[in-house]
Amino acid sequence: MDIIRGVFKMPRLWWLISLILLVLLATLPLYGSAYTVILITAIIMYVILTVSWTMFFAPTGYLSLATAAFFGIGIYTMAILGEQLPLLPAVIAGGLVSFVVALIVGAITLRLRGVYFTIFTFGLVELIKHLLLFWEINVTGTRGRFVVLENNNTIFGVILGIFVVLMLTYYLLRRSKYGLALRSIGENEEAAAHLGVNVNLLKVFTFALSAFFMGAAGAIMATRWTYVDPYVAFNVLHSFLPVLMAIFGGMSQLYSPIIGAVIFAYIEEQLLTRFPEYFMLIFGVILVVAILYLPNGLVGLVRKWWQKGLREENVNS
Amino acid sequence: MSILEGEGVTKYFGGLAAVSDVDFHVDQSEIVGLIGPNGAGKTTLFNTISAAIAPRPGVIRFKGKRITGLKPYQVCRMGIARTFQSVKVFNNMPVFENVRLGSFFGTATRMSSAESAKEAEELLDFVGLSAMNTTLAGDLTLVNQKRLEVARALATKPELLLIDELMAGLNNTEVAQAMKLVTSIRDKGITIFMIEHVMKAIMGVCDRIMVLHHGVKIAEGTPQQVATSQTVVEVYLGE
Numbered sequence: 001m002d003i004i005r006g007v008f009k010m011p012r013l014w015w016l017i018s019l020i021l022l023v024l025l026a027t028l029p030l031y032g033s034a035y036t037v038i039l040i041t042a043i044i045m046y047v048i049l050t051v052s053w054t055m056f057f058a059p060t061g062y063l064s065l066a067t068a069a070f071f072g073i074g075i076y077t078m079a080i081l082g083e084q085l086p087l088l089p090a091v092i093a094g095g096l097v098s099f100v101v102a103l104i105v106g107a108i109t110l111r112l113r114g115v116y117f118t119i120f121t122f123g124l125v126e127l128i129k130h131l132l133l134f135w136e137i138n139v140t141g142t143r144g145r146f147v148v149l150e151n152n153n154t155i156f157g158v159i160l161g162i163f164v165v166l167m168l169t170y171y172l173l174r175r176s177k178y179g180l181a182l183r184s185i186g187e188n189e190e191a192a193a194h195l196g197v198n199v200n201l202l203k204v205f206t207f208a209l210s211a212f213f214m215g216a217a218g219a220i221m222a223t224r225w226t227y228v229d230p231y232v233a234f235n236v237l238h239s240f241l242p243v244l245m246a247i248f249g250g251m252s253q254l255y256s257p258i259i260g261a262v263i264f265a266y267i268e269e270q271l272l273t274r275f276p277e278y279f280m281l282i283f284g285v286i287l288v289v290a291i292l293y294l295p296n297g298l299v300g301l302v303r304k305w306w307q308k309g310l311r312e313e314n315v316n317s
Numbered sequence: 318m319s320i321l322e323g324e325g326v327t328k329y330f331g332g333l334a335a336v337s338d339v340d341f342h343v344d345q346s347e348i349v350g351l352i353g354p355n356g357a358g359k360t361t362l363f364n365t366i367s368a369a370i371a372p373r374p375g376v377i378r379f380k381g382k383r384i385t386g387l388k389p390y391q392v393c394r395m396g397i398a399r400t401f402q403s404v405k406v407f408n409n410m411p412v413f414e415n416v417r418l419g420s421f422f423g424t425a426t427r428m429s430s431a432e433s434a435k436e437a438e439e440l441l442d443f444v445g446l447s448a449m450n451t452t453l454a455g456d457l458t459l460v461n462q463k464r465l466e467v468a469r470a471l472a473t474k475p476e477l478l479l480i481d482e483l484m485a486g487l488n489n490t491e492v493a494q495a496m497k498l499v500t501s502i503r504d505k506g507i508t509i510f511m512i513e514h515v516m517k518a519i520m521g522v523c524d525r526i527m528v529l530h531h532g533v534k535i536a537e538g539t540p541q542q543v544a545t546s547q548t549v550v551e552v553y554l555g556e
Contacts, residue, residue, distance in 0.1 A: 177421040177430075180410075184418050187407035193389040194367055194399055196423030196473055 059182035066121035068238035074218025098215025106204035129234035144229030250297020326375035353529035398475035408455030423473025
């Protein structure tokens with residue numbers, strides 16, 4: 001009951017803004033060009049990866065680089081089940097398989113702390129990629145797989161749906177007592193345990209929850225790419241980009257990773273189409289500047305200006 | 318009746334016995350002190366009780382139930398709370414939320430949001446921090462952080478509270494306040510087992526004192542008996 005009541009406690013203005021944006025997005029296929037729909041699909045994919053990564057990292061401080069692994073598991077689930085299952089169940093299956101794998105991996109590795117955890121999760125991407133490659137070549141005798149093709153507007157609708165469910169989940173998690181417990185784990189894991197928090201269970205479950213959304217996003221994106229192989233599906237960039245996007249936008253507010261991911265993904269797209277030769281170079285410069293001068297991300301910077309403005313106004317009046 | 322009993326509690330770190338074959342008991346509503354020179358194994362003993370580490374070998378029972386092998390959160394929910402020698406408050410969380418976490422997760426029965434808020438407010442008032450509800454715990458002074466740790470531990474509704482060096486680093490006035498706090502916790506019906514170096518404090522509030530030296534229990538008795546014990550004097554002052 002607490003959870004249901006919580007949904008209605010968010011300030012009205014925010015609900016209104018979110019709702020308007022959502023309606024604008026949902027009706028995009030009616031007025032936007034095919035290119036816009038595809039572009040925004042890609043952006044929302046990054047937003048999902050970034051927000052679900054932040055959901056675990058921001059409170060606990062556990063830096064996972066396994067995003068690409070769970071994303072890839074979603075992709076392969078769709079590649080394998082896409083022809084047997086209708087679209088939505090197949091997407092949910094992608095999320096669930098990632099969820100289960102994350103539960104198992106989490107149970108083994110979340111005892112590790114700091115850099116050891118990060119390195120392990122990074123290794124996981126490579127491990128799954130090469131296991132899959134081995135399996136495909138030696139057992140199934142293929143290198144890549146074709147995935148059922150879906151209509152671009154359908155893909156857009158599904159990915160928007162995943163995004164909405166993710167945001168609601170993250171919002172409720174943040175304001176629930178479990179959100180408080182996750183933060184206490186990030187602050188001092190030992191103290192949290194001695195205050196009655198089942199630290200391991202909570203960590204593993206939240207890790208798996210974030211993996212669910214990564215997997216679901218992978219499953220739906222697979223239908224857009226139509227052909228996948230282990231190198232495409234388990235691309236480590238999908239582990240690093242969400243981290244950079246979250247740093248770029250900041251993580252303090254619910255919306256900060258979204259803003260980071262949207263701007264970042266848009267810049268990436270623009271640079272890639274306009275300056276394909278200099279893309280990585282410009283991108284690198286932007287990143288360095290962001291990390292050096294935006295310790296709390298873009299949102300942190302704007303909030304700082306905002307508060308400074310308010311203070312000056314108070315002084316003047 | 319003993320609320321807490323330990324039999325042959327032992328813990329080796331490498332080849333070194335931090336705690337060696339210690340038998341102990343704490344009775345209901347008692348204040349028991351645990352003293353000993355640095356490195357005597359006092360905090361290690363506390364760690365075995367609160368399940369941060371498992372004694373090997375050795376058995377610890379709480380209210381007659383074996384608690385060795387349980388997880389810290391389980392022991393906490395059964396009714397054993399603790400504070401830490403080096404303060405471990407959640408620095409970036411407001412004081413109020415520090416305490417609330419305990420009442421949300423550490424109690425044996427589930428608590429609603431409103432109940433836990435009320436409980437946290439009462440406890441902060443009890444330890445004298447009610448004016449600092451919204452302050453970040455990291456911004457508190459050391460003495461207030463220690464009070465916060467006590468409030469946070471009490472929020473889990475313990476029957477037994479383990480206090481690890483509450484008074485280290487406090488001035489005389491603060492020590493007197495802390496002693497009063499300890500007695501008023503006992504008056505709430507909570508049994509207390511405390512490690513302390515401030516002799517005046519431990520002699521003043523404890524019903525009974527245990528002395529550890531090199532992981533071995535070398536003396537036990539009323540503050541009077543311990544203070545006059547030849548062995549204890551030798552350990553503290555040299556022969």
